[in-house]
Amino acid sequence: MSEPRRAGGDGKPGPGRTANIFDVARLAGVSHQTVSRVINDLPNVRPSTRARVEQAIAQLQYSPSPAARALVTRRTRSIGLVTPGISDYGPTSIAMHFNFAARAARYNVETVSAPSEDPKAIRAVVDGLLRQRVDAIVLVVVDIAVLELVRSLDLRIPVVAAASAPRRSPMIVSIDQYRGARTAVRHLVELGHTRILHVAGPRTALDAVERVRGWRDELAGHRLEIPEPLFGDWSAASGHRLGSGLDIEPGVAVFVGNDHMTIGLLSALRERGLQVPRDVSVVGFDDVPEAGYLFPPLTTIRQDFATLGEIIMQKVLIAVEEPDTLTEDIPLPTRLVVRQSTRAVDD
Incomplete structure (x- = not known):
């Protein structure tokens, strides 16, 4: 038996196949999420868009599956x-x-x-x-x-x-935590840093695992040394504790797993007489509301x-x-x- 044909240029499904929500979206020129909003009579849909979707629904004789409708x-x-x-x-x-x-x-x-x-x-x-x-x-x-x-x-x-x-x-x-971490490390590499440390979140935390993976892979892509990461618990206190013992040398940079640990790390570096970014560049992750008001204002990765x-x-x-x-x-x-x-x- 041959497969039903895909929707044609008019947005209609091929013979032997009933229309689905994606056929309606294609014919109306909108996303399937917009079709869902119209079906459920939700707000924030322009009247002209709603009319196009309703016309496409009528033209395709579309209705959700009986199980879903029940x-x-x-x-x-x-x-x-x-x-x-x-x-x-x-x-x-x-x-x-x-x-x-x-x-x-x-x-x-x-x-x-x-x-x-x-x-x-x-x-x-x-x-x-x-x-x-x-x-x-x-x-x-x-x-x-x-x-x-x-x-x-x-x-x-x-x-x-x-x-x-x-x-x-x-x-x-x-x-995408992985690519976010790679972006943070790439920024530091482009600034000329060749030794980039990582203060990570907990070992069992999904975000921390992906950020460590991104940090490692970006360093490997530039053929740079990959030091052992240091693991905190996302808190400013753990950032302060780890920052107090970091091996800081000229040209070093630190990628920190979140902004709250970065707050503690910045405090620890100040207590050691080290200036950011003169002595060490620091990048955080999250872009918490306070990030732009730290001293110095924090370079970080924003999540939507x-x-x-x-x-x-x-x-x-x-x-x-x-x-x-x-x-x-x-x-x-x-x-x-x-x-x-x-x-x-x-x-």
């Missing part, structure tokens, strides 16, 4: 959000922006915190949310063991994870948590309406923000 009719319009029991900037920002996106889509969010490294505790929280009949579950995952739990879940409702996973999945969304929150919500809606059309998302890019904590070696 699920829609049983919706409680609530989503369970499982967050790690920590106050770190990244997970907190993801949770906040997901809440904003869910509210814009007229969903309530039931938020529960659990120990970030305890899969059994996470599973108990998930079971509790299932008893509340939520429409989907979103997890902000920071630990390797918890990610393995998430991959093993087989629930009757969609489960979406925000996690820095090197192995992609249609139900995992992320920001607002867009990530929106993508998580869009993923939930697609998983409910068109689960067979789910695809892997490319991790969101980061951006280097250059301030005054780095300078060229010859300056």
Whole structure:
């Protein structure tokens, strides 16, 4: 039997295939997320765009799958959000922006915190949310063991994870920690630094693992020495402790795994009589709101948590309406923000 033909230039599906949400999006000239917003009668869609989508729906005689439509009719319009029991900037920002996106889509969010490294505790929280009949579950995952739990879940409702996973999945969304780390190190290499140390986050933290991997690979690409990374716990206190013992020599630079550890490291360097960037260039990661007001203002890697929150919500809606059309998302890019904590070696 021959395969049904793909949609033609008019956006219609080939013979023998019913239209899906991507056919509607192609014919209307919009994203599938916009089609989802129209189907669910959500705000923030221009009237002209809504009209184009509705015309495409009518032309293609599109309707969500019967299973998905049945699920829609049983919706409680609530989503369970499982967050790690920590106050770190990244997970907190993801949770906040997901809440904003869910509210814009007229969903309530039931938020529960659990120990970030305890899969059994996470599973108990998930079971509790299932008893509340939520429409989907979103997890902000920071630990390797918890990610393995998430991959093993087989629930009757969609489960979406925000996690820095090197192995992609249609139900995992992320920001590209690996390329962000490479960008940070490349900036230091371009300034002439040949010895670049790394103060990393916890060994079992997904973000830390990806940033260490990016740091190593960028150094290897330039054939530079790869010293042993030093592991902290994301806190300013651990940055201060590690900064107090760093082997600082002329021309050295430090890539720090997050901005809060960088705050502690900068304090430790000042106490040692070292000036940034005269004696050592420093790059952080996250671009916390305070980063531009440190002394000196911090060069760092910015993450787009607002867009990530929106993508998580869009993923939930697609998983409910068109689960067979789910695809892997490319991790969101980061951006280097250059301030005054780095300078060229010859300056």
